[in-house]
Amino acid sequence: MRRMGLRARVTAAFAIGALLLSACVTFVSYELARRNLFDERERTAVRATYFDAAVVDANLAGRSPDVLEILSSLDTGADRYVLLHRDGKWFSRSADASAGAAVPAALQEMAGRGEAGAQRIRRAGEPAMVVAVPLSSSAVFYEVVSLRELDRTLQTLALVLVAVAIMVGAGGAAVGWYVTRHAMRPLEAVARTAQEIADGDLAARLDPDLEPDLAALSASFNHMADELNRRLERDRRFAADVSHELRSPLQTLSAAASVVDRRRTVMDPKAAAALGLITEEISRFQDLVDDLLELARGDDAVRREPTDIGHVATQVIRMHGITDDVLEVQPGVDAVWYVDRRRVERALGNLVENAVLYGGGLTAVRIGVRGSVCFIEVDDAGPGIAEADRASIFDRFVRGPAAHSRGDTVGTGLGLSIVAQHAAAHDGGVSVSDRPGGGARFRLELAGCLR
Numbered sequence: 001m002r003r004m005g006l007r008a009r010v011t012a013a014f015a016i017g018a019l020l021l022s023a024c025v026t027f028v029s030y031e032l033a034r035r036n037l038f039d040e041r042e043r044t045a046v047r048a049t050y051f052d053a054a055v056v057d058a059n060l061a062g063r064s065p066d067v068l069e070i071l072s073s074l075d076t077g078a079d080r081y082v083l084l085h086r087d088g089k090w091f092s093r094s095a096d097a098s099a100g101a102a103v104p105a106a107l108q109e110m111a112g113r114g115e116a117g118a119q120r121i122r123r124a125g126e127p128a129m130v131v132a133v134p135l136s137s138s139a140v141f142y143e144v145v146s147l148r149e150l151d152r153t154l155q156t157l158a159l160v161l162v163a164v165a166i167m168v169g170a171g172g173a174a175v176g177w178y179v180t181r182h183a184m185r186p187l188e189a190v191a192r193t194a195q196e197i198a199d200g201d202l203a204a205r206l207d208p209d210l211e212p213d214l215a216a217l218s219a220s221f222n223h224m225a226d227e228l229n230r231r232l233e234r235d236r237r238f239a240a241d242v243s244h245e246l247r248s249p250l251q252t253l254s255a256a257a258s259v260v261d262r263r264r265t266v267m268d269p270k271a272a273a274a275l276g277l278i279t280e281e282i283s284r285f286q287d288l289v290d291d292l293l294e295l296a297r298g299d300d301a302v303r304r305e306p307t308d309i310g311h312v313a314t315q316v317i318r319m320h321g322i323t324d325d326v327l328e329v330q331p332g333v334d335a336v337w338y339v340d341r342r343r344v345e346r347a348l349g350n351l352v353e354n355a356v357l358y359g360g361g362l363t364a365v366r367i368g369v370r371g372s373v374c375f376i377e378v379d380d381a382g383p384g385i386a387e388a389d390r391a392s393i394f395d396r397f398v399r400g401p402a403a404h405s406r407g408d409t410v411g412t413g414l415g416l417s418i419v420a421q422h423a424a425a426h427d428g429g430v431s432v433s434d435r436p437g438g439g440a441r442f443r444l445e446l447a448g449c450l451r
Contacts, residue, residue, distance in 0.1 A: 007177070007181070010176050010179070010180045011173050011176035011177045011180060012173075012176070013176065014172040014173060014175055014176025014177075014179070015169050015170070015172045015173035015176060016169075016172075017172060018168050018169050018171060018172020018173070018175075019165065019166075019168070019169030019172065021168070022164065022165035022168035023165050025165075026161040026164065026165045029161060030154075030157065030158055030161055033154075034154055037150055037154065038147075038150070041129070041145075041147065041150050042118060042129060045080075045118070045129055045131055045143070045145040046131055048080070048143070048145075049141070049143040049145075050133055052074050052076065052082065052141065052143060053141040053143075055070075055074065056070055056071070056074070056084065056135065056141050057135040057139075057141070059073075060086075060135065060139065061136075067084060067086065067091045068091060068093065071084060071092065071093050072093050076143070079145065079146040079148070079149070080143055080144065080145050081102075081143070081144040081145075081146075082141070082142070082143050082144075083100060083102075083141075083142040083143070083144070084139055084140070084141055084142070085100065085108070085111075085139060085140045086138070087138075087139075102121065102123055102128075103130055103132070103142055103144075104119050104121060106119070107119045107130055108132075108140075110132065111132040111133075111134055111140040111142075112140070114134045115134070116131075116133050116134060117131075117132050118130065118132070120147070121144075123144060123146075126146065126148045126151070127146075127147040127150070127151045128144055128145060128146050128147055128148075129144070129145045129147055130143070130144050130145075131143045131145065186214045186217070186218075189206060189207075190206065190217070190221060193205065193206050193225075194221075197225055197228070199424070202225070202228075202229045202232065203229075204225070205222045205225060206218040206221050206222055250285060250286055250289060253282055254282050254286060257275070257278055257279050257282055258279075260275060261275060261279055264276070288414070291414040291415070291418060292414070294346065294418050302340045302343065302425045302426060303340050303342075304338045304339055304340060304448075305338065305339075305340075305341060306336050306337075306338060307336065307338070307339050307341045307344065309335060309336070309337045309339070309344070309367060309374075309376075310327070310329055310335045310367065311335075312341065312344060312345050312348070313348060313365055313367060313376070314327060315345075316345060316348045316349045317352060317362075319349070320349075320352050320353060320356055322352075322356075322362055326365055327364075327365050327367070328364055328365065328366045329367045329368075330366070330367060330368030333367060333368055333369050334369070334450060337374055337446070337450070338448070338449055338451055339374075339426060339449050340422075340425070340426070343422040343425060343426070344376075344422065344446070346418065347418065347419040347423065347430075347444055348365075348376060348378070348444070350415040350416065350418055350419050351376075351378040351419060351442050351444065352365070352378060353415065354378075354416065354442070355378055355379070355382075355440075355442075359380025359381065359439065359440055360381035360382035360383070360439065361380060361381045362378070362379070362380060362381075363379045363380060363381050363435075363439065364377070364378075365377070365378055365379075366378075366379070369450065372447065372448075372450065373428065373445050373446070373447055373449075374445070374446045374449040374450065375443055375444060375445045375446070376444045376446075377441055377442065378441070378442045379435045379439060379440070380435070380439045380440050381439045382439050382440060383439075384434050384435070384438065384439055384440045385440050390431075390432050393416055393432070394416045394417055394430060395417060396413065396414055396417040397413040397414065397417075398416075398417075416430075419442075419444065423444055423445065423446065426446040426447060426448065426449070427446075427447040427448055428444070428445040428447045429445050430442065430443065430444050430445070431443050
């Protein structure tokens with residue numbers, strides 16, 4: 001299971017914390033409001049019941065009182081229902097014989113002992129409260145007060161509080177996202193600058209004034225980048241110096257071997273074979289030195305100039321002994337590109353040579369433009385490149401499976417890395433994929449080649 005990112009975790013923590021806090025506040029607020037509303041409603045109902053009970057008690061003191069008329073004279077409104085229990089009978093405005101069924105038995109027993117009281121019930125599926133008041137005439141006055149409006153008020157309050165809790169949780173998530181966004185900006189700047197350095201922009205640095213609290217981190221990062229740049233420069237200079245120093249003795253050694261090689265026909269067979277091996281190794285050594293020098297020069301500035309790319313491709317193809325009928329130019333493509341001619345010529349030459357030596361032969365060289373990016377594709381007839389090897393074959397001193405399977409020791413393992421370096425110098429890249437019909441297709445992309 002993939003772990004959530006830091007920003008997502010912080011945002012979720014803010015949201016959960018805000019939701020829990022709001023839930024606690026909502027619960028406490030609801031309970032306090034519910035108790036206060038019920039207590040207030042109960043006090044109001046008790047006061048109204050005592051007032052009505054006093055009226056009923058005064059009217060019952062006369063001779064032959066009309067109980068129904070007395071109950072009907074009370075102003076109770078639509079939310080109150082009055083009952084009178086006298087001489088074992090129940091009286092109500094509706095003269096319902098079963099009117100006393102709404103009064104709980106426990107409350108009747110308490111009122112029968114001469115004690116006033118109140119109890120909450122549910123009447124016809126709705127909440128209500130029954131208040132009992134004993135009268136002086138051995139009767140008990142009951143008033144059933146509907147709590148329907150109070151219940152609706154509490155439901156509305158609960159919905160409002162839940163909505164507020166959800167809004168607070170969402171607000172917490174928004175605050176968490178906002179805080180992490182601003183808190184992560186310096187880290188994003190570090191990641192962006194590190195990516196720029198990895199892409200070849202060795203001059204990229206962090207701004208120490210971007211975030212004062214992270215000034216130490218910025219200074220350390222910039223110091224690390226400076227040290228890396230200095231080390232790369234030392235390595236580049238060392239490779240260039242070594243390559244230059246090796247060229248003179250190599251040229252002397254190559255010339256001497258060439259002179260001796262002219263007398264191979266009069267030599268002993270074993271000596272002639274040894275001389276052949278020496279000549280091959282000198283040639284391979286010369287190629288390695290040339291590739292190292294090319295890599296050392298790769299950090300030089302790109303010198304763009306108008307270049308007839310079709311002419312360059314034709315020359316490279318013919319240089320490898322191949323007819324230029326393999327060259328395909330996309331219709332409508334501008335033949336003049338603004339590129340570093342030497343770099344493009346070397347990169348294309350390495351791709352063609354790779355196809356000839358290790359790809360089973362060159363089948364096509366394709367030139368085209370897609371959007372603002374120019375590309376050159378080189379197809380071969382070989383076994384192709386496995387998915388697992390496609391990223392590593394452009395590293396230095398990495399030789400593809402085809403070279404190993406042939407037991408070939410001529411290659412230096414630097415050809416494709418030089419192609420990648422020259423592509424990056426043009427703000428482009430190089431990739432490899434399967435060619436339809438079998439084989440590999442190398443694609444060299446160059447940005448900024450059109451004007």
